[in-house]
Amino acid sequence: MRNSFMGKKERMKFDLFKSIVFSKNGLSFNELMQKHTLTKSTLSRYINDLAQEVEETFDGQVHLVQNAQTGTYQIETSEPYSIGYLVDYIHLFFVKKSGVFFILDGMLKNHYSSIEAMALDLHMSSSALYKQIRELKQMLVPFGGKISFDKVASPLTGNEVGIRLFAFYSYWSIFKSTEYDNQNYPASWWEIKEFEEYFDHTASLSESQRAKLRFIQLITLKRAVRQKNPIEISESFLSDIVYFDTKDSELLPVLKQRLSMEDYHKERALLLYATRGLIYNLDSMETKKKIVENYQQSSLEIAEYTTKLMAEIQKEFNLEYSEEGYVNFYFYLLILLIYIKHINIDISGYYKNGLSFHSIIDYDETSVEIFSKIEKVIEQQEFYSKINKKSLKGVMSILTLTIYSGIYLNKKAGSMSICVIFNNNLILADGIKKIILDIYNRERIIFTNDVLTADLVISDSYEIVNPKTEYFYFDEQLNPEQWGKMIDAINDIFYKTIFSVS
Numbered sequence: 001m002r003n004s005f006m007g008k009k010e011r012m013k014f015d016l017f018k019s020i021v022f023s024k025n026g027l028s029f030n031e032l033m034q035k036h037t038l039t040k041s042t043l044s045r046y047i048n049d050l051a052q053e054v055e056e057t058f059d060g061q062v063h064l065v066q067n068a069q070t071g072t073y074q075i076e077t078s079e080p081y082s083i084g085y086l087v088d089y090i091h092l093f094f095v096k097k098s099g100v101f102f103i104l105d106g107m108l109k110n111h112y113s114s115i116e117a118m119a120l121d122l123h124m125s126s127s128a129l130y131k132q133i134r135e136l137k138q139m140l141v142p143f144g145g146k147i148s149f150d151k152v153a154s155p156l157t158g159n160e161v162g163i164r165l166f167a168f169y170s171y172w173s174i175f176k177s178t179e180y181d182n183q184n185y186p187a188s189w190w191e192i193k194e195f196e197e198y199f200d201h202t203a204s205l206s207e208s209q210r211a212k213l214r215f216i217q218l219i220t221l222k223r224a225v226r227q228k229n230p231i232e233i234s235e236s237f238l239s240d241i242v243y244f245d246t247k248d249s250e251l252l253p254v255l256k257q258r259l260s261m262e263d264y265h266k267e268r269a270l271l272l273y274a275t276r277g278l279i280y281n282l283d284s285m286e287t288k289k290k291i292v293e294n295y296q297q298s299s300l301e302i303a304e305y306t307t308k309l310m311a312e313i314q315k316e317f318n319l320e321y322s323e324e325g326y327v328n329f330y331f332y333l334l335i336l337l338i339y340i341k342h343i344n345i346d347i348s349g350y351y352k353n354g355l356s357f358h359s360i361i362d363y364d365e366t367s368v369e370i371f372s373k374i375e376k377v378i379e380q381q382e383f384y385s386k387i388n389k390k391s392l393k394g395v396m397s398i399l400t401l402t403i404y405s406g407i408y409l410n411k412k413a414g415s416m417s418i419c420v421i422f423n424n425n426l427i428l429a430d431g432i433k434k435i436i437l438d439i440y441n442r443e444r445i446i447f448t449n450d451v452l453t454a455d456l457v458i459s460d461s462y463e464i465v466n467p468k469t470e471y472f473y474f475d476e477q478l479n480p481e482q483w484g485k486m487i488d489a490i491n492d493i494f495y496k497t498i499f500s501v502s
Contacts, residue, residue: 005101005174010094012036013050017075017090020064021083026072047073057093062086088176095174099124100139103132104170107147107155108222109184114149140166142346142391154227161231161270162345164219168278169347171215177207180214188254189221190214198251198272199282212279220271221254230263231270237342238266240302241273243294246287277335285324288331295334302341305383306334312377313403319410329406336402341383346391370407374400416493417446419454423461428477432458435483436490444494456493458486 006014019035020027027035033043051064054075063076075086095101103122112118119129137147143166144159156163171180192213196202205213223229250256251271256264276282283291295303310330314321321329378384378399387395418436422429433447451457452466460475472489476482 005095005098005170007098009046010097012038013046013053014091014094016046016050017054017064018087020073021075021086023072023074026067026070026074028070028072032073053093054090057090058086088178092174092178100132100135101170101174103129104136104167108167108219111227112149112155118149118155144345154223154229160223160229161233161343163229164223164231165343165345165347167219167223168212168215171219172212175211175215177211185218185222189218192217194250195252198247198249199275200284200287201282205282209279209282213275216271216275216278217252220267221252224255224263224267225258230259231266233266233270233342237338238269240300240338240342241269243291243298244273244276245269246272246290273335273338276331277339285327289327292327292330292334295330302334302338305337305341305381306330309333309337309377309381309403310406312380313374313407314410316373316377317407317411319407320412321410325406325410329409332402333406336399337383340387340395340399344388344391344395346394370404371400374403374407378403413444415444415446416455416490417448417453418490419448419451419457419459421451421457421459421461421463422474422477423459424475425477432474432486439487440490440494456489 016032016036019032029040029043029047032038032047033040036043038046047064054062054064058077058081061078062081064073065076066073077086103118106112106118106122110121112121115129115133116126119126122129124132133147140146140156140158140163143162145156145163145166146158147155148157149155156167192210195217196205196210196213199205224231245268251268255267259267296307307330310321310326310333313319375396378396418433420429420432422432436445448454451463451469454465454469456470456472457463457465458472458474460473460477462473463471465471470489470493472486474482474486
């Protein structure tokens with residue numbers, strides 16, 4: 001992840017921590033050395049540092065230890081902390097050590113007349129601050145942002161939409177659902193009840209969804225109200241996002257009170273569009289359907305782009321859209337195409353895989369062919385030539401994955417056939433079948449007695465099977481690991497035969 005706000009050493013120690021905490025039984029010194037390509041002396045130094053930093057981060061409640069019996073490194077906790085909690089808080093600890101993010105945080109919170117004034121406030125030398133600011137400037141470039149201390153309310157200037165997007169991704173990548181210091185903001189700015197009540201799923205929003213809403217609200221109020229940097233968006237952009245405003249209820253009253261009516265309408269329109277693109281599942285299916293219908297009935301060019309692209313994807317991949325599948329696909333594709341048309345910023349630095357989403361899919365020959373077809377369809381679209389070439393790679397990656405996911409949403413799922421033969425305990429064969437049906441969708445499992453036609457044969461004895469058939473040798477019925485491996489074998493075939501969009 002390019003924009004990690006960590007130094008090189010902190011990033012390596014963070015990666016070491018994740019490797020250990022995600023390992024079921026811990027990792028040995030040699031395994032860590034090979035996995036992270038470190039020398040023995042370097043890894044020893046990092047492990048020693050990390051052990052102390054884990055203690056410091058979690059106030060002695062979490063420990064990095066070496067198992068006396070196995071020699072593996074493990075994470076021990078005195079409380080039942082989740083892995084997500086451990087990873088997010090150690091991440092925050094290392095970010096604080098690097099300093100770059102907290103310079104950004106200071107710029108968003110306070111007004112500084114010069115670098116020297118900022119250095120004094122942050123207890124840094126001017127030379128050290130200059131170095132950190134140079135790094136921050138490079139991170140701002142893709143977002144159209146600049147840093148200037150020329151008597152403006154905020155040192156962050158340039159493309160206002162880009163600056164806010166940069167601030168959002170920065171805050172979210174650093175804090176996620178962890179605690180954020182709100183002392184520099186009025187208490188009312190921190191309270192999101194009015195904001196979240198606009199959306200359908202208010203009662204069931206998770207902590208991470210609320211954290212995202214909170215960052216969006218704080219950044220909006222800070223930039224628009226305190227630093228007097230209202231959004232400037234074109235009439236065309238406003239027209240393209242108009243139907244995301246589905247209710248008459250008031251949104252962030254402080255904006256309406258402090259801004260002109262024109263600026264308030266722009267802020268409101270952008271907020272209601274952007275939140276749908278940044279936060280999952282705020283709307284009910286009824287609201288999504290209403291938004292989609294309004295666009296389909298409009299004469300907007302962006303609606304024509306979306307409808308045409310979906311029709312050509314349907315034809316290319318022989319899809320039968322269900323009503324729900326179509327609405328969801330259209331909704332998310334529309335959000336993305338509006339982003340490409342009007343914002344068009346490459347945000348790949350905020351994804352762990354550099355927006356190379358292909359790495360999360362079993363990228364075999366079939367997948368290569370599917371993505372190639374998707375890209376060809378995209379390249380034939382009218383909007384393709386309008387994508388900024390600087391952001392083309394990142395934009396294409398997220399667009400191809402969005403379409404790939406939309407295809408899957410509307411692709412009729414297949415099934416797999418399983419032949420179960422158990423000779424040592426006859427009733428156990430029926431027991432295995434019941435367990436499989438208890439776990440998996442009954443419509444997707446077909447049991448057969450013919451070993452030559454089955455996708456998977458489960459047996460406690462050698463069987464002659466079709467070369468293409470998977471075979472699971474199950475001869476230890478009292479061994480829990482064997483049951484787990486059987487489920488893994490089924491999952492693998494499910495992935496290959498059912499979850500492929502080909």
